[in-house]
Amino acid sequence: MSHEILSVLEYMEKEKGIRRPDMIEAISGAIASAAQKGVSAGRDIRVEINPKTGALKAWSLLQVVDSVSDASLEIHVEKARQIKPEAQIGETIEKEVDPAFLGRIAAQTARQAIMQRIRQFEKDRIYDDYKDTVGDIVTGTVRRRERGDLIVDLGKAEAILPPRERVQGEDYAPGESIRCLLLKIEQTNRGPDIILSRSNINFVRRLFEVEVTEIADGTVTIEAMAREPGYRTKIAVNSSDPKVDPVGACVGARGARVKTIVRELGGEKIDIIRFYSNPLQLLEEALKPAVPKNIKVNEVERRIHFEVAEDDLSIAIGRRGFNAKLTSRLLGWKLDIGKEEKEAVGFDEKVAKAVEGLNAITGLDPEVASRLVSAGFASPEVFEGVTATDLVDVGFSVDEATDVLSKVEAYFQQTG
Secondary structure: OHHHHHHHHHHHHHHOOOOHHHHHHHHHHHHHHHHHHOOOOOOEEEEEEOOOOOOEEEEEEEEEEOOOOOOOOEEEHHHHHHHOOOOOOOOEEEEEEOHHHHOHHHHHHHHHHHHHHHHHHHHHHHHHHHHHHOOOEEEEEEEEEEOOEEEEEOOOOEEEEOHHHOOOOOOOOOOOEEEEEEEEEEEEOOEEEEEEEOOOHHHHHHHHHHHOHHHHOOOEEEEEEEEEOOOEEEEEEEEOOOOOOHHHHHHOHHHHHHHHHHHHOOOOEEEEEEOOOOHHHHHHHHHOOOOOEEEEEEOOOOEEEEEEOHHHHHHHHOHHHHHHHHHHHHHOOEEEEEEOHHHHHHHHHHHHHHHHHHOOOOOOOHHHHHHHHHOOOOOHHHHOOOOHHHHHHOOOOHHHHHHHHHHHHHHHHHHO
């Protein structure tokens, strides 16, 4: 059995990173516990393992008495003095026993206990190895799918990339290399689960910290970010050194730095702008090339109303309202986007025509239809993939958003 024990010690130390003293303590304790429940039931057993050879020794702990009533727990004083000449009645001595006496059943039970302890050691090691890596980018290999999750091999442990943390449209096959943000470590009944993310906004932040030296050394700072995974990220940067252009540093020579990040994000667009503490200046930067005009600020509600030229309206709002939504998140202000007065007639005509198209949706209130058109939802087809959250972000209440989407769904069911 010593050969088996030595093999276990060497394997766990080299392959699993579990310290030999820890394994010896676990194995000896498991064998003693198994023996006490098996053929040596009732006995108090101490087990010792040689860390170099794996040799196993066992002792039975016996109380010295002058009259033995239970041989498994007691030893006569005369026999005790053969082991320990100065033994006295009432003390406890150790009597070495043949490890083979522990029995085959005890060995099997110990083997099961050892595997349980090994699994616990591995769980503890996984947590210790990765607890300081939370928030960092890690690289792994996709191994398999389990109930929709991607299982990623990080080398020392397997991690989980759940559907909610993936970017829509991205797909990875087993064997592919993948970079992710180590989002968190969740403690479960099975042990720690390492959760990865590619959709979290901090994944983009860490990519910039890795690729842009000036961000890594603190010269350039990321002051604000907003992201729609797979579509676009807006990032506002500042510099503590007047000689360093923060936007240029992030873009890199001929766009090399930002292109590397865009490739990693599967083509997701990235807008890098200079940060201004004044929200109106930041708004102008974030909306370029659209130009906000007739700006009105409501400090109490943290809401900004502004107008843009008709030609700039689609740019300011963006597909499915994403550009307006991202700009709002970047500023931390709610935005109301309207038309410029001098183009009111032409714009109103187009709005009226679009509202007429939305009237095909049964039961849709004309006032709600007009607001939908102003937010960029100019036809029933635009609602494909739109969620209630998308509508709430452009000024609708939750009830209004839910009602609109239910009517749109009914419209598509009727039109087939």
